[in-house]
Amino acid sequence: MTSPVTRPWRRFERNLTGRFTVKVRPSWFQLLKGAAASIITWFVCAAIFPDQLPLFGAIAALLVMQDNVDQSLTRGIERVIGVLLGVSVAIGAGTVFGNASWLFIAAIPAAMAVGWLLRMTPSSANQIAISALLMIALGGLSLDYGVERFVETAIGAAIGVLINALVVAPVRSSSVHEAIATLTDDAALVLSEIADGLSTPRDEPWLAQMLANARALQDERRHVHQLLRQARESLRFNPRGRRYAETLADDDDQFQRLQPIVTQVIGMARALTDLYSPELAADPAVQGMADEMRRASHDLSRLVHESAGEFEMIEPPALTKPYVIPQPNPEHWVLIGSLMEDLRRVRGRITGEIV
Numbered sequence: 001m002t003s004p005v006t007r008p009w010r011r012f013e014r015n016l017t018g019r020f021t022v023k024v025r026p027s028w029f030q031l032l033k034g035a036a037a038s039i040i041t042w043f044v045c046a047a048i049f050p051d052q053l054p055l056f057g058a059i060a061a062l063l064v065m066q067d068n069v070d071q072s073l074t075r076g077i078e079r080v081i082g083v084l085l086g087v088s089v090a091i092g093a094g095t096v097f098g099n100a101s102w103l104f105i106a107a108i109p110a111a112m113a114v115g116w117l118l119r120m121t122p123s124s125a126n127q128i129a130i131s132a133l134l135m136i137a138l139g140g141l142s143l144d145y146g147v148e149r150f151v152e153t154a155i156g157a158a159i160g161v162l163i164n165a166l167v168v169a170p171v172r173s174s175s176v177h178e179a180i181a182t183l184t185d186d187a188a189l190v191l192s193e194i195a196d197g198l199s200t201p202r203d204e205p206w207l208a209q210m211l212a213n214a215r216a217l218q219d220e221r222r223h224v225h226q227l228l229r230q231a232r233e234s235l236r237f238n239p240r241g242r243r244y245a246e247t248l249a250d251d252d253d254q255f256q257r258l259q260p261i262v263t264q265v266i267g268m269a270r271a272l273t274d275l276y277s278p279e280l281a282a283d284p285a286v287q288g289m290a291d292e293m294r295r296a297s298h299d300l301s302r303l304v305h306e307s308a309g310e311f312e313m314i315e316p317p318a319l320t321k322p323y324v325i326p327q328p329n330p331e332h333w334v335l336i337g338s339l340m341e342d343l344r345r346v347r348g349r350i351t352g353e354i355v
Contacts, residue, residue: 060156086131
């Protein structure tokens with residue numbers, strides 16, 4: 001059993017390591033590709049420039065090995081431009097001030113100022129400063145040396161991008177459909193819980209848990225957004241992208257259809273929690289509305305299976321026609337009217353009547 005004294009340290013340790021670690025380890029194959037790109041660059045640049053250690057090229061090859069080809073290309077361009085400007089700053093500072101001992105100090109603000117004037121991102125501006133410092137540290141302030149380092153960097157960036165694109169280019173679309181399916185099933189479960197809350201008298205803790213489950217759909221929706229963005233990036237400039245583009249487009253369409261449903265379900269849970277009364281369970285009209293919610297929950301869960309080609313494996317649709325309450329309860333008509341309107345919208349989006 002963990003003692004109370006060690007618990008704060010454990011929390012501090014988790015918060016500290018969480019700043020530079022990830023929950024899922026990066027792909028070992030990507031790491032292997034990065035190492036291979038750097039080694040290949042080293043030998044290629046060493047053959048072209050035998051008198052110099054190809055540090056600029058090896059670093060560029062490592063830095064451009066990203067999670068997808070689009071990011072690799074962006075990082076490669078950033079690195080090449082950063083080295084070009086950094087080399088220029090170093091040569092310019094050396095020309096003006098000579099080989100002074102404090103040239104390192106002068107180069108840093110000069111490099112950052114260049115990045116600021118060109119409206120470059122902080123990482124790009126840092127590339128300029130780092131390249132300038134490497135130039136000065138390696139003792140090469142001549143124009144020829146700077147050109148060689150620029151060419152070396154371009155070679156390393158090109159090799160890194162090509163290896164990432166041509167050797168099993170990363171694709172991040174496999175987890176999207178699973179995440180959408182989970183969000184759909186969880187939204188259907190909350191809708192079923194709302195129906196249970198209308199059918200049977202519930203206490204405050206139950207309502208609080210039901211609302212917490214509904215609010216958790218927001219985090220799931222943001223997670224799907226992130227996965228879709230990563231998947232689109234992974235297919236951009238990817239030689240294997242066309243093979244996965246159609247499936248990703250279907251998942252995106254499914255998610256766009258699901259988003260407003262999730263919004264309505266969260267609103268229904270909020271309304272039920274705020275305006276709940278145990279007397280609702282005794283109203284026959286409310287019981288009928290609860291039955292329609294269960295049908296909607298069934299058909300909502302069915303949507304994701306239908307899109308995955310599992311149509312014949314599950315029950316047929318349960319929704320038939322819109323539910324109508326001729327005269328709502330005079331004491332709870334606000335809640336009933338709100339739930340009915342949300343149910344109408346959910347039903348319409350499930351059936352396709354509302355786009």
